[in-house]
Amino acid sequence: MAGILGILAFDEVWNVSKFLYYGLIGLQHRGYSRSGIAILSKDRNISIKSENVAPEDLEIREMRGWAGIGYAGIRHSYPLLFDNSAVVVDGPVKDISIFKQLMKDPEKTIEESIKEPITFIALSKDGQLIAYRDELGLKPLSLGGFGFDLAIISSEPTAMYVIGAELKREIKPGELVIIDKYHLESRQVKTPKKAYCTIEYVYQARIDSIVNEREIYDLRVKIGEELAIEYPIEADSVIGVPETALPFAIGYSRKLNLPLDLGFTRTGSPIRTMLASDAFLKIIGVQLKLNPIKSAVKGKRIVLIDDSMVTGTTLKNTIFNLRKLGAKEVHVLIGSPKLISQCPYGVEVPDEKELISANLDDKTIARVLGADSINWLSLEGLFKVVGHTNLCLGCMTKKYPW
Template sequence: MAGIIGVYAFDKIWNISKFLYYGLIGLQNRGYSYSGMSILKENFQLITNEGAPEDIELPPNIEGWAGIAYTGTKIGYPIITDFGTLVVDGIIKGDLNEIAKGLYKDPENTLKEINGVFSLIFLAKDGKMLGYRDSYGIKPLEIGGFGFDLAILSSETSGITVIGGEFRREIKPGEAVFIDTYEISYSQINESRHNYCAIDLVYQSRIDSFVFSKNIYEVRVKIGEQLAEEKKIDADVVIGVPDTAIPFAIGYSKKSGIPYDLGFTRTGSPIRTMLASDDFLKIIGVQLKLNPIKYVVKGKRVILIDDSMVTGRTLKNTVFALRSLGAKEVHVLIGSPKLISKCPYGMEVPEEKDLIAANLSEEEIAKVIGADSIYWLSLEGLYKVLGKSICVGCMTRNYPKVI
């Protein structure tokens, strides 16, 4: 799982280093264990960091008119080759140096031959930039611009808008975009099959983004409304785990008529507990980033909505915290179907043995996390909101056969 971004100035007098840096920070919700960027002036300058993009230290004299950057959960990107620099979100088969060579010398035929589930951005040594999504479209890629001066490629639109850019459109599955100092052109390289990642829409993307041509906030409000249709609960207040699940809670409140309230206040930088590599962070990640508000929950029957449940450890701690502050009842609703299988395409869903919903009944899970009840969005409800052109393999064990 990764966030990738490319920034390209049509005039070489520009220095895009800060645009690239802050755009990458806008994508660290997609992974933050490793990050790096490659900036081109006469030559490439590579900066890597074992940590989040916000911890990258830019050299004071760094300059360049084009660059690409990566933030993710495993090291290795960006890579510099004899032919250019490459960043990848997803799983790509083959030697990356050979792929970079092919993208430089014969990009369209090379893209026809690459296997995997990925989006990529390639910045060639001659200054041309290329973006591409594989034909299944499981990984996103968007394009925008900064006036007529910059072109911006990004995993999601937050990487574009946080630096003042304007979102233009989605790169279609199987489509390549070619950028040079004279023009931006598009080519449909491979057949478009459309299997958007459901977890990207439900959990991974920022609520202020457009991904897969969908407004993430609107999607999640509709999921909350769907939860209210499927599971009616007699309660006093609805709260959502920030930031991802707040729109779910708003949607549930609108549909059910139960008041929504702010249940938590942030205590530090966002921590995506599903993406955490440290077991300590996985266990107490919610407490590190959020603190419940006693006034909202004391003496009340609380509906707590979260985007997903992986191991159950963070929700167990959250439910315990709400009860410690005097919540009379805690009913947990999950804005996605049960996660029961590891993702083979790079989304950070753990092994099946570690997924609580794959190993325990609903009654057992409610008891483990200390909730009065628990309910997951139905698969039919997810399809109703998102349509059926989505990958739900981690929820069904049925994956598109793409590798």
Template structure:
């Protein structure tokens, strides 16, 4: 799992490095283990990379080393999803593998043929899903795989800046206006004189990642022409219809599940309350690399509000359940704070298969839903009841079939 972003200024007086840094902070939830930032001054591409989060990496203290009118960057759950040299920097969200030979061939092709032809030749050798940014000494190129599995948006700041990112939240943070989604198979070439938008001639039915809408994307983002916040509210309504329960209070696991919980409360009439306070910065516990870190992450991320749950029948709403260990810890915390009953409701279907396209889903034998029914999961996590959203209801909320739901079905599109 990763997030990418980039800015191209049409006037050389701009220095975009600080703005790209802010973009990276806005998409931090897409990757916490590695960060990279590259900037060109038309002579050379300079890069800073580090482990950890954007703020932990101390990029802010070193960012003055990077100056130039165009820059790109990425965050990732596995080091750096990309390849950087003094001539080119490539960052991607997806599952492709970049080799030195492939990047060298791309650099040579960009000097001897049209950008479209060079990028098409380069991506034709890639196997997997990707949204990708390529920064050369004088150009920024954005492209997306033919199925549009990973999100990718484009916008700008007046006539001054062209901006691309995995999510619109990375446009909002620097005051850029969202224009549209980069289409599946499209190539966008940006330099100081023009923006060339090259649509794919080989159109396929898209297969957007369905997990983006329930977990991966920020709730203030818009991807694939859909507002994430609105979808999560619809999911909460459907969850209330399909999985009702008698209770005294509804609480959501922050931040992702809050819209689910609000809509569940509105639909059922059960009051909603603030169930948790966070200690420290935002941590995505499901994608921490080890079990110990995930357990500590739960303690840091969530401290139950005693007066919200003590002596009450609680409906606990979350976005997903992966291994079940995090949810069991949360249920245990609520019981220790005096909850009389805990009924868990999940705003997504079962996860039954790892993702071959770069999303962090564990191996099949680690997924709690593979071998267990809802009643069995309730016993495992020590909840009074447990319920998933049905896949058909999720698709109903999204309003279409143009999605990859392989992690929930085990069946994936061909890329």
């Protein structure tokens, strides 16, 4: 998983470094352990800063330039610098040398050399932004602007929101976009084979985002309503795990006319435990972001809704804390189908042997977690909410589109 960003000013008097910095903060929900920025100066030199830190901790005070690209991720160190360009990538790349010839003939390079479903943004020393979205549309990519002054390309429009920019449209699967100071050019390089990543809808995208023409907040509220149809539970309170699952809980409570409680408060910086690099951080991440509110749970039958479940470690700890504060019952609902297989496309879904849903039956999982019951959104329910079946479901069905 990664967030990528490109900004180009139409006048070289601009310094876009702070726009890149704050834009990356608007994308760090997609990856916060590694970040980097590449800046093009007036003398046509590209400078790079890349560190194993969250975007908000990246030091950029000495960086100045009128165009640049940025990266917020987990496992890779971007941007990569070549003789005449720099590039940031969302997705697995087997051979980075394919980008060496990119600026000479972008269309030919994509058609002949790119064999994986990757999305990227490149910056040339000549002052071009070149962006491409994989033909499946697995990785989101959007185009926007800041008045008539800046062109912006980012994984999600959340990077635009934080700097006051405007979303124009989403880049299509298989589409190549080339921007310089004078024009914007678009080419459909590969035929779209639409297989949108399901994890984007249920977990990855920020709740105020738009992905594949879907308002994420509205979609997740509908997931909560669908969970209520599939699993109506007698309870005293509905609680969503912050931040992603809160809309699920809203939809569920509305549909069944059950009280909705906040349930948790947070200390420290938000940590997305699915993206955490080790077991210790996963546990600490739960303690930092999920501190139960005693009066919201004591003596109550709780419906606890989460967006997904990987190993079950964080959810087990959460349920333990709810029990400790006096929850009478805890019924767990997951706003996605079961995760049973790893993702080869860069989403942080681990090997099958680590996935609790792939190895245990429902009753055993509930017992291991300390829950009274556990249920998952059905595939049919997912299709109903999204409105189509053009989805990558590899981590849920072991059937991959690529």
